Amino acid sequence: MSPSKPPEETPQQQDMSKKKTSPNTVIPELEMDAVPESKDSPLHTEEDLSAAPPSSQEVTASEQIAIIDADDIALASLPETHPPSQTPPSPRPKIRHFLQNIFEVSALYDLEEWPNVSHELYLKAREELRIRVDTVYNFMKHKGFNWEKRSSFRIFGETLLQLLWIDWSDPEAKHTATHEVLSQLSKRPQAILDYDQLYCTPDSAERRRDLVLTHHALADKKVLFIGDDDLGSVVLAPHFPGEIHMLDLDQRLLQFVQEEAPNVHRHEINLILSGIPAPLHKYFDAVFLDPHWEYSGAWMFLNKAIYALSEHPDARIYLSFCPVHLEYQPGQMTRFWKRLASLGMMCEQVIPAFNLYSLDEADIPEFRALIDEYLPQLESSFANALREIPFAFSNMYVLKRIPGHRPHKIRSFFFNWWHSA
Template sequence: MNYIEQASKHIRLQEGIQAIEQLLLECYLKPGISTKELARKTLLPTPVAAAIKRELIKAGALLQDRGVRCTKGGLTWVERNWGYRGLDHSLYHELFDETKWMESIKDVLIILEELLALRPSADVQIDQSKCTPETSLRRAILCLKQHALIGKKILCVGDDDMVSVSIGLLLQRLFPDGGHTVTHVDVLDTDPRFLSYIEKIANERKLPIVCHRLDLREPLPENLHKQYDCFFTDPPYTLQGMSLFVSRGIQALKREKGLPIFLSFAHKSPPLMLAMQREFVCMGLTVSANFPQFNTYEGAEMIANRSQMFILRTTDQSKPEYPEKFTDALYTGEVKRTLRTYRCKQCSKDVYVGMNGEFVTIEQLKNEGCTGCGYDRFEMVDKRQVTADRYDKSNLPMNSTADARNDV
């Protein structure tokens, strides 16, 4: 019997079934919880939380007894289907306390420090940069706090930060007796060095990780579509890189509302942040939370060794910006060295972007809109390498109107 499906048949929620799952989980983790506290924990209006509670009581998962708690059947269902049997409840609650979590899993951090010290060197040509062991572990804790870790299928879209390993080690600490087999982590990456190292660690430490080598410019294989409950990504810090990596993740997610996306991205200027938010809207995503300076990196002076963490959530309008093969410039160095022709999807006017182009960056073009009609969606139709260090009209297509103020 699936209590979640049974309850969702009788109550329509804009938040999706994630809200029902979280409410049931809160009752499991804190027996005797009040309806008002359930509403606070799930960020739902009290009448909505009460309605979900009533449906779960009807379904036989909950009972009202000095607060709300799971029935015996509800307890068994949560432990069997979501894998909570054997959970160290005391540690679980400590990890939600910002003042205690680091001390509680200091032993895990020590292991991570040893493992990450031996990871391959960063390849700056593909915008790799190494986050610190503490940052990698903080991402796993954030996933736990969002109820997106235990019992879930998790995807890492690129994983030179080895978040997959942090998740695996955290699970072992949360389930000290072993036997937890419900959570799975998959890794997509183009770098065979990191994939081999992650696989080696997973095999030696029996972590639930599977690696897939994939150039994310290529379409996502069909067998990875609609499989996952959340994903992590720390993409190249270009607008195209962010949109591509998030697009691949969206394709991999289950078709449900409210699924979390953990996106790490450099702190950028207001125009680029505006362009990013345009991309979020275009892909049907909402910004659930933003944590400035959440991530710390080793030797990444170009981004001041820090980046922010977005938690995005899916809606019933979520779709990838780039569902097919990607042909645009992707990495920072590549973007800076090219002149690209974008065609307006509304009036078909060609606009030139990049070195000596009409617009320096695609985010500038999207913010200002097509020079012909003002529309803000484009497709790239041509790309060429530009080697000139200074403004040179010989690099421009014949009908370009760029001027020297657009120099890179």
């Protein structure tokens, strides 16, 4: 899954961004040392409060949500690809190295024993880093950086805080993939950013597999992967007694799945132009999707997942989505939950930071150019260290049908007609 481009700026934001800024803008030390009041920071403005993402220690959502801790495009001509780099069994060393660099440039010298520090020290470090993110954001806003660049920096800043929580909350390296999964994914094709591909780490794929095996591991169960660039079907196939289907347009992935997991049912479908085949309507007990990280992109595929989901009470949709791409846009999360409810669905559970995605240049070379475009270099050691962030993240949203829900007849008719047209 690929992170979406930041949201387009509103007319008011365009007015603030008319002043041009050179890519190498100096942030005076005096300005960098100036600490903004947290209540006035760009991450806590009045317009953002209703949409701000939950912190690592306090996750809020609708009353229906239970929170737990836990860790495609036409193929006219395929670009030349190369094998991805050797994937480490755990993302933890990269996270730890990145955080140590951040601590050094931020002069956080009392974290020498990280991550084995007290809760008080963790909260202090988190607040210090948030203040630095806010300070750079305010500077970019003052200097006329456009909305896209400011939003990109803010997303990177929130990802930093999420990685900080991951490493502190469980300092033992539980994010370790097994040799089996590493072997299964070692020869997969390289991700193509133009296809909206950004592979999750092997340990993330393993956690997705374990969700199925925990809740749906019966011979009569059926699982669907809508867009399977993370190859969840391949990881699941050796252990699952039921029926596995995957939908994708990338012929490289379809061929790879055929070779590595021939028992998986493969469907070459462009879901942007086509719907779910009628025989698969309300067929699956579990549907996995990791769509484009913005509102319309998410619903383009989530509608199809709902169409494919069985009406059995235990049927679930497992949606991987980065929350900051909705929660930083005022009203978007509320709009998202209301639309979900109107289709007879509810969120049963949110698992924070369930998935990690490698941003290593060896895994996805095009991403570095994207960073250069949306996150320009500043003469700030903290801002430039943040550009080297090793992973993106997403939550896992577990969705189910609302018991006893009766959809509006006209809405239901057009929903089914649209997906069968």
